[in-house]
Amino acid sequence: MTSGSTPDSAAPAVAGMTGSYHETSPVTSLRPHFLCAWRSELAPDQAADVAVLPDGCADILWTGDRLSVVGPDVVAARPQLAPGARVLGLRFQPGAARGWLGVSLSELVGRRVELGALWGDGCAERVARRVRDAATPEAQMLALQQALADDAPRQEAPASRAAALFRWLAAAPQTGGPSLEDRLAMSERSVRRFSHEHFGYGPKMLERILRLQRFIGLLRGPADPPLAMLAALAGYADQAHLSREVRALCGMTPSALREQARG
Secondary structure, rough: OOOOOOOOOOOOEEEOOOOOEEEOOOOHHOOEEEEEEEEEEEEOOOOEEEEEEEOOOOOEEEEEEEEEEEEEOOOEEEOOOOOOOOOEEEEEEOOOOHHHOOOHHHHHOOOEEEHHHOOOOHHHHHHHHHHHOOHHHHHHHHEEEHHHHHHHOOOOOOOOOHHHHHHHOOOOOOOOOOHHHHHOOHHHHHHOOOOOHHHHHHHHHHHHHHHHHHHHHOOOOOOHHHHHHHHHHHOOOOHHHHHHHHOOOOOOOHHHHHHHHHH
16 A cells, blocks of 8 residues: 555545535625635534545635635645534635735645734734624625625736646646647746746646546546546546556545545
């Protein structure tokens, strides 16, 4: 067994595939900056061993009565959650987090940081107070978005090159065509530095993570083709390549991941 892998029988529950999970569009003024608003809730009797798979994104979270930021992950995160835990989140658009958070995303890789450490305790507490005063989870989500919407006019638009980099790497692989450096009109070194700034790691790592997300998207489709076919569709060299990557990034086998994705 490779280091960090988990036997199928002991595979953790994958966030977004366990308990209750819902995504919605953010309020209109936040849509240029945030990809989605989401709510996740574990069942009261559910074991709290949860894996959050890497997706190349950063999120603002409301958990309990605190605001925090989770940076991009390289491997599956294993947050400590109690049975029945509820988490509200806003996921940044590709290229938006750097401006809102004020730090390079490379400083946040694999980390969860109190929002006050980035924005100052006073600013973060003003937002937290509005969320805390809301009576229901739905009202809390709206209060969080409204508090951030008040600040949205002062935020710069997300870096268009970062969004383009993410979009190109997230797309199904194609042969031929201009290189990533030509598309961005940047040198290889500049692309690598730019990717670290906005996504936490270089384009090769980001490409691996977005290929994993393509595979997960295929798992959620209506059909159930063999893993070898899914590997080819997602852009892996073969099924063995898929298995190595899923174990390395998720700590489980593709079969275990498929089982959870299909409910």
